[in-house]
Amino acid sequence: MQSFTEENYLKIIYHLSSDTDVAVQTNAIAEKMGTKAASVTDMIKKLADKQLIIYQKYQGVKLTDTGRRTAINIVRKHRLWEVFLVEKLSFKWDEVHDIAEELEHINSSELIERLDEFLAFPKNDPHGDPIPDKDGKFDSATFIKLNKLKTNEQGLVMGVSEHSSAFLKHLEKLGLTLGKLVKVTDITDFDGSIELLVESKKINISREVAKHILIKA
Amino acid sequence: MQSFTEENYLKIIYHLSSDTDVAVQTNAIAEKMGTKAASVTDMIKKLADKQLIIYQKYQGVKLTDTGRRTAINIVRKHRLWEVFLVEKLSFKWDEVHDIAEELEHINSSELIERLDEFLAFPKNDPHGDPIPDKDGKFDSATFIKLNKLKTNEQGLVMGVSEHSSAFLKHLEKLGLTLGKLVKVTDITDFDGSIELLVESKKINISREVAKHILIKA
DNA sequence: CTAAAAGTTTAGACAAATCTAAAAAATATT
DNA sequence: AATATTTTTTAGATTTGTCTAAACTTTTAG
Numbered sequence: 001m002q003s004f005t006e007e008n009y010l011k012i013i014y015h016l017s018s019d020t021d022v023a024v025q026t027n028a029i030a031e032k033m034g035t036k037a038a039s040v041t042d043m044i045k046k047l048a049d050k051q052l053i054i055y056q057k058y059q060g061v062k063l064t065d066t067g068r069r070t071a072i073n074i075v076r077k078h079r080l081w082e083v084f085l086v087e088k089l090s091f092k093w094d095e096v097h098d099i100a101e102e103l104e105h106i107n108s109s110e111l112i113e114r115l116d117e118f119l120a121f122p123k124n125d126p127h128g129d130p131i132p133d134k135d136g137k138f139d140s141a142t143f144i145k146l147n148k149l150k151t152n153e154q155g156l157v158m159g160v161s162e163h164s165s166a167f168l169k170h171l172e173k174l175g176l177t178l179g180k181l182v183k184v185t186d187i188t189d190f191d192g193s194i195e196l197l198v199e200s201k202k203i204n205i206s207r208e209v210a211k212h213i214l215i216k217a
Numbered sequence: 218m219q220s221f222t223e224e225n226y227l228k229i230i231y232h233l234s235s236d237t238d239v240a241v242q243t244n245a246i247a248e249k250m251g252t253k254a255a256s257v258t259d260m261i262k263k264l265a266d267k268q269l270i271i272y273q274k275y276q277g278v279k280l281t282d283t284g285r286r287t288a289i290n291i292v293r294k295h296r297l298w299e300v301f302l303v304e305k306l307s308f309k310w311d312e313v314h315d316i317a318e319e320l321e322h323i324n325s326s327e328l329i330e331r332l333d334e335f336l337a338f339p340k341n342d343p344h345g346d347p348i349p350d351k352d353g354k355f356d357s358a359t360f361i362k363l364n365k366l367k368t369n370e371q372g373l374v375m376g377v378s379e380h381s382s383a384f385l386k387h388l389e390k391l392g393l394t395l396g397k398l399v400k401v402t403d404i405t406d407f408d409g410s411i412e413l414l415v416e417s418k419k420i421n422i423s424r425e426v427a428k429h430i431l432i433k434a
Numbered sequence: 435c436t437a438a439a440a441g442t443t444t445a446g447a448c449a450a451a452t453c454t455a456a457a458a459a460a461t462a463t464t
Numbered sequence: 465a466a467t468a469t470t471t472t473t474t475a476g477a478t479t480t481g482t483c484t485a486a487a488c489t490t491t492t493a494g
Binding site for chain 2: 085088089091095098099103108110114115118
């Protein structure tokens with residue numbers, strides 16, 4: 001078994017490499033962990049000793065199959081707990097991240113399988129992210145970022161790639177929640193900010209915000 | 218905020234002193250924590266510095282009001298999670314202790330208040346132990362230990378004072394679960410073992426087992 | 435293609451929680 | 465009351481995860 005810290009390193013490495021599958025750099029990990037590069041070097045040596053990652057000096061790290069399986073399991077737990085918090089305890093989608101961050105380290109596969117069943121085997125968490133099943137399999141439907149849509153194109157909001165409370169509350173206020181149909185009506189030349197139609201209401205979002213909204217065309 | 222370890226020390230000190238309110242000894246803590254006396258000395262100095270306990274060298278420790286409040290809050294969380302596991306996730310009463318031992322350290326009062334509400338504000342956990350409310354108040358109904366009953370006396374099973382899986386499974390097998398009416402039909406001279414009537418079935422338990430069964434006469 | 439900048443690792447140190455062995459205090463025994 | 469036993473504390477060491485400062489690689493830019 002791993003410590004909470006080791007689990008957090010694995011999870012971060014997983015998130016940093018899941019798109020690209022390219023080696024993850026020490027500094028990138030340090031930034032996400034909120035530690036210094038030197039500390040990361042120490043830890044990745046330890047994880048490499050345990051065969052959870054592959055590490056070559058100065059070349060960054062990649063997850064091994066075992067490491068990836070472990071990381072995905074943590075992600076599974078995180079997302080299931082988020083569903084629980086929203087569906088059963090009536091938390092808002094912007095309130096659950098930090099609590100799930102603690103709950104994800106609770107160590108009982110029996111607990112997680114029963115929680116999954118209690119929640120009726122949800123496929124996605126409150127932010128649209130897919131929930132891996134107990135074998136680590138999940139839909140990897142790739143969505144388009146909203147900033148890629150052109151004027152007059154439209155699609156459904158399927159997820160977000162940023163989980164901060166500030167961001168999610170902002171979307172909430174704009175009515176930009178999961179399942180909504182959005183249509184791009186204009187893109188400003190000046191700063192690229194985007195004008196949208198959501199439920200016949202016209203709203204304006206920055207390019208930065210649009211980047212974190214995932215769309216099914 | 219405290220570390221998990223500090224929380225565990227407080228909880229153990231609370232359990233060791235809640236009956237008697239007498240100073241708790243270093244060795245007693247060490248035994249419950251599964252550590253050595255020397256480690257306990259180090260930790261109680263730290264807890265004393267934080268004003269969570271009162272410590273005088275060689276004289277054991279007592280909780281301060283703050284320390285007791287903290288300990289009771291951990292107990293509250295533990296027991297609420299146990300109710301959740303049994304009522305919502307269909308765990309058996311002998312399976313929940315270790316998982317609740319982890320969950321009790323999750324740090325969010327919002328989470329606990331919502332969980333309490335979700336469970337409809339239960340008064341007791343699956344072993345009959347009272348659940349403190351959010352102000353730390355709870356029924357301190359004191360029950361009689363089953364070994365104190367004399368022949369022909371009877372009462373209701375209201376709780377157990379031992380939470381090991383082995384013990385609870387044993388009770389389960391005997392049909393000695395919460396709410397059952399039991400009547401002492403005989404007490405063996407030889408070893409003090411007790412013959413009981415439970416739902417018109419005659420069973421036999423050792424004195425040691427009887428000590429851990431709490432009865433309302 | 436070399437020099438500067440950026441990124442990474444090493445060395446040595448620290449805090450938390452634990453340990454063993456030895457010393458000191460409290461308690462029990464004769 | 466003196467001694468033996470038990471309990472507790474101290475001293476010094478270890479492990480985990482972190483740090484700073486300095487050294488070393490790799491990458492970038494002129």
